[in-house]
Amino acid sequence: MFYMSSYIDYANKIVRSIAGEGFDEVAILIRDYRRVMAKIANSEPSVVQRWSSFDVSLYLSRNRRIMGLELHPKSIDDVMKPIERLIEIADKISESPLYAPLPRPSKISFIGDTFDSSIINYMDNISRLTEIVIEVSHREKIDSVAGVIQLGYIDELLATSTDVVLSEKKTFLQSSIRAFSEPDGSGQWSFTSTKIDIDGLIQTASIASRYAVDSKNRRNIEPGIYNVILSPMVFGNLLDYIVNMATGFSILFGTSIFMKNRVGDKVASDKLSVYDCPRDSSLPGARSFDHEGLETFNKPIIENGVLKNILHNTKTARALNAISTANAGWISPTPWNIYVAPGDIKIDDMIRDIGRGILITNNWYTRLQNYVEGIFSTIARDAIFYIENGNLIPITKIRIADTFPRILNNIEMIGKELYNIQWWEVETPSRLPYVAIKDVHISKHII
Numbered sequence: 001m002f003y004m005s006s007y008i009d010y011a012n013k014i015v016r017s018i019a020g021e022g023f024d025e026v027a028i029l030i031r032d033y034r035r036v037m038a039k040i041a042n043s044e045p046s047v048v049q050r051w052s053s054f055d056v057s058l059y060l061s062r063n064r065r066i067m068g069l070e071l072h073p074k075s076i077d078d079v080m081k082p083i084e085r086l087i088e089i090a091d092k093i094s095e096s097p098l099y100a101p102l103p104r105p106s107k108i109s110f111i112g113d114t115f116d117s118s119i120i121n122y123m124d125n126i127s128r129l130t131e132i133v134i135e136v137s138h139r140e141k142i143d144s145v146a147g148v149i150q151l152g153y154i155d156e157l158l159a160t161s162t163d164v165v166l167s168e169k170k171t172f173l174q175s176s177i178r179a180f181s182e183p184d185g186s187g188q189w190s191f192t193s194t195k196i197d198i199d200g201l202i203q204t205a206s207i208a209s210r211y212a213v214d215s216k217n218r219r220n221i222e223p224g225i226y227n228v229i230l231s232p233m234v235f236g237n238l239l240d241y242i243v244n245m246a247t248g249f250s251i252l253f254g255t256s257i258f259m260k261n262r263v264g265d266k267v268a269s270d271k272l273s274v275y276d277c278p279r280d281s282s283l284p285g286a287r288s289f290d291h292e293g294l295e296t297f298n299k300p301i302i303e304n305g306v307l308k309n310i311l312h313n314t315k316t317a318r319a320l321n322a323i324s325t326a327n328a329g330w331i332s333p334t335p336w337n338i339y340v341a342p343g344d345i346k347i348d349d350m351i352r353d354i355g356r357g358i359l360i361t362n363n364w365y366t367r368l369q370n371y372v373e374g375i376f377s378t379i380a381r382d383a384i385f386y387i388e389n390g391n392l393i394p395i396t397k398i399r400i401a402d403t404f405p406r407i408l409n410n411i412e413m414i415g416k417e418l419y420n421i422q423w424w425e426v427e428t429p430s431r432l433p434y435v436a437i438k439d440v441h442i443s444k445h446i447i
Helices: 004-019 076-092 117-123 127-137 198-214 232-245 248-252 314-319 347-353 404-409
Strands: 025-041 044-062 065-071 144-160 165-181 185-193 224-230 274-276 299-303 338-340 357-360 363-370 375-380 384-388 391-394 398-403 411-414 419-423 426-432 435-444
Touching (some): 004 044, 004 076, 004 144, 044 127, 065 076, 117 165, 127 165, 127 198, 144 198, 165 198, 165 419, 185 232, 224 232, 224 347, 232 248, 232 274, 232 338, 232 404, 232 419, 232 426, 398 404, 404 435
Parallel strands (some): 185 419
Antiparallel strands (some): 025 044, 044 065, 165 185, 357 384, 363 375, 384 391, 398 435, 419 426
8 A cells, every 4th residue: 555645756766767777768657546336226225345446557668669557566566577578578669650759847737626525525424325316216206226326536646757747636426327117117317526416416316217207108119310319428428439539549540530620620510519628627537737747728629510629649749740739648648528518408498499309318339330431320228209299208229320420510409408427338527418419310229
């Protein structure tokens, strides 16, 4: 076990030791990670699991050759042992086409407000939160509720051979709740924050249970082209793929719908604006510096339908004649927090105005058939509704089979309410609205 006071000395000692073995550049990222997860099953607290880990990530370069290690050390000797083997093979590795030198230190303005001591307190009594979720869920006439609530904190320290030494800590809350109502009703919702937010958990349980009750007694619909409303859960899943395609790494390696685009091109409906917001302290992706030690900043990716930024680290920026957007990732850039600017319409009005259409509240198994064209399919799950004259009629499972560019360009309405979403189908913490999209291709889901 390592303690806060020893982190900086520990990191600098490793950097000096490895640099002394003949490496040109060294970076070390240390994470002290604690997490507690409470599971709910059949409307009862089920299992509480706890994790504690001390992780070390190493970035090494020698003669423009790049190497990386992920370790779980008990002592500095555990870090140094693999280095001897790397020295033997370093000159046999090909030069990296993405090599760029690590940045020198720069002034960092720290975000602050990413650490909530209340989360630490609740980690010892997480059952109080599960009791709230279960009680709220059963305010609706459901049969049972399941799900998880996770709390945790991360202490992170970055040190490099270019004299960067930075540290930051944050807490997080994540929850995913699924409610069931016989014979076939189910609903799911998620929530995330850097702070204890009881209202957020209450809203999550309420939405999941309401959708479960409303989605009972489903009927089939014919496949075809429909106007569709996507919930923040579904839009978040699709947008996670799309934003990760707006990175220099995806463009260089041929897995992006933006390969044929330049910054300034129209790529979406003018109603859509998507931002990477690492300095939003309320979402768990918040951070003051990236993995290369550069100060993060909020930036548009798509603004009023126009491609405004490709996300870069120093390596992809050099390869594409750009500048880093402070989204490193030592190898691949990554978005930190995704934010979609709200529209001016409530979900009830969106349902009324869409006419005949479909509301999809949840999805999974999103698969890409062609990355460059953005051809994908995804299965709708839980509450799905056919919309007719503002009425919601529950329907059975369907599949969206369309393209990301058409989804982006066919957005017609964006909701005014935003929801904090993160679960295993939306990996990047996101603040999102409901969106209405015209002419979406819907097919049957064949089991």
